[in-house]
Amino acid sequence: MNTAILAFALDAATAATALAFVLCAWRLVRGPQSIDRVLAIDTLYLNAVALVVLLGIRLQTALLFEAALIVAMLGFASTVALARYLSRGDVIE
Amino acid sequence: MELNQLAEWLAAVCLLVSAFFSLVGAIGLVRLPDFYMRLHAPTKASTLGVGGVLLASMILSALQGRAGMAELLITLFVFVTAPVSANLMAQAALHLGVHTRAPAPEEAVPERRTS
Numbered sequence: 151m152n153t154a155i156l157a158f159a160l161d162a163a164t165a166a167t168a169l170a171f172v173l174c175a176w177r178l179v180r181g182p183q184s185i186d187r188v189l190a191i192d193t194l195y196l197n198a199v200a201l202v203v204l205l206g207i208r209l210q211t212a213l214l215f216e217a218a219l220i221v222a223m224l225g226f227a228s229t230v231a232l233a234r235y236l237s238r239g240d241v242i243e
Numbered sequence: 244m245e246l247n248q249l250a251e252w253l254a255a256v257c258l259l260v261s262a263f264f265s266l267v268g269a270i271g272l273v274r275l276p277d278f279y280m281r282l283h284a285p286t287k288a289s290t291l292g293v294g295g296v297l298l299a300s301m302i303l304s305a306l307q308g309r310a311g312m313a314e315l316l317i318t319l320f321v322f323v324t325a326p327v328s329a330n331l332m333a334q335a336a337l338h339l340g341v342h343t344r345a346p347a348p349e350e351a352v353p354e355r356r357t358s
Contacts, residue, residue, distance in 0.1 A: 153248065159255035159262075163296065166262035170269035170292075177272050177281075185336045186278055192328055193272055193285040199317065200265060200289075200296045204258075207300050215300075215313035222317055226324040233331035237338040 160208055167200050188232045195225030250306050254299040261295025264288045277344045278336050286329040293321050 174197060178190035199218050206214035234240075271284025297318045301311035 153251050155255045156251045156258075159258040159299075163258040163262040166266045167292075170265045170289075173269035173273045174285075183278065183339070183341060185332060185339060185341060186281065188335070189278070189282060189285070189332055190272065192332070193268065193289055196285070196289040196293050196321070196325075197265060197269070199321065200261070200293050203293075203296045203300050203314070203317070207296075207303055210307070212304065212309065212313070215311075215317065219313060219317050219320065222320050222324075226320075226328060229328040230331055233328070233335040237331075237335035 160204065164201070164204050164208075167197055167204065170197050171201070185233075185236060188229065188236065191232070192225070192229045195221060195229075198225070247306060250302050254302040257295045257299035257302065261292045261299070264295065265292030268292060278341045279333070279343050279345070282329060282333060282336075286325055290321060290325045294318055297321075 171194065174190050174194045178187055178194065181187045181190055199222050202214055202218040202221060206212070206218070265288060268285035268288025271288065272281055275281045275284055297314045301314045304311040304314065
């Protein structure tokens with residue numbers, strides 16, 4: 151990174167996303183019902199996508215964006231499967 | 244040179260905005276008292292948080308001379324799938340019979356008197 155402001159913004163964004171990770175994990179452990187845990191997982195994978203993209207910016211490589219895309223797709227599929235399982239009792243009818 | 248500095252300032256602003264919004268979403272996920280209120284906070288805020296990070300990444304990769312097609316794909320995917328997953332979770336919560344602490348509509352809207 152060539153300017154100080156960009157390095158500062160990267161550090162601040164990484165710290166905030168990591169703090170959001172911790173808060174979502176608290177809701178995942180603590181959540182009173184199963185659907186709260188599903189919501190915590192959903193927010194966790196969105197934060198994971200943000201963290202992977204932040205690492206890609208920091209390392210200045212284009213290799214990690216495909217990884218972020220795969221995390222996003224798998225997270226969406228798992229959220230849909232868990233919500234369908236909780237509402238219908240089975241995933242694929 | 245001037246354009247580079249402007250683009251880096253713009254990317255830094257995008258990163259700070261996205262950090263603020265993802266933090267707000269996580270705090271709302273922890274602090275709000277009820278599932279339906281908790282569903283409201285992160286599904287909007289985290290979408291904007293991921294979008295800001297990806298916008299900053301697109302600006303910086305355009306600065307390096309490559310087109311950020313993968314970032315554009317992730318942005319489109321997240322923006323399309325976040326409301327769908329929120330809707331499915333709300334349907335599951337309705338099916339499970341999760342109670343809300345919001346006041347009932349009769350209490351929320353005061354009855355209008357005919358004078």
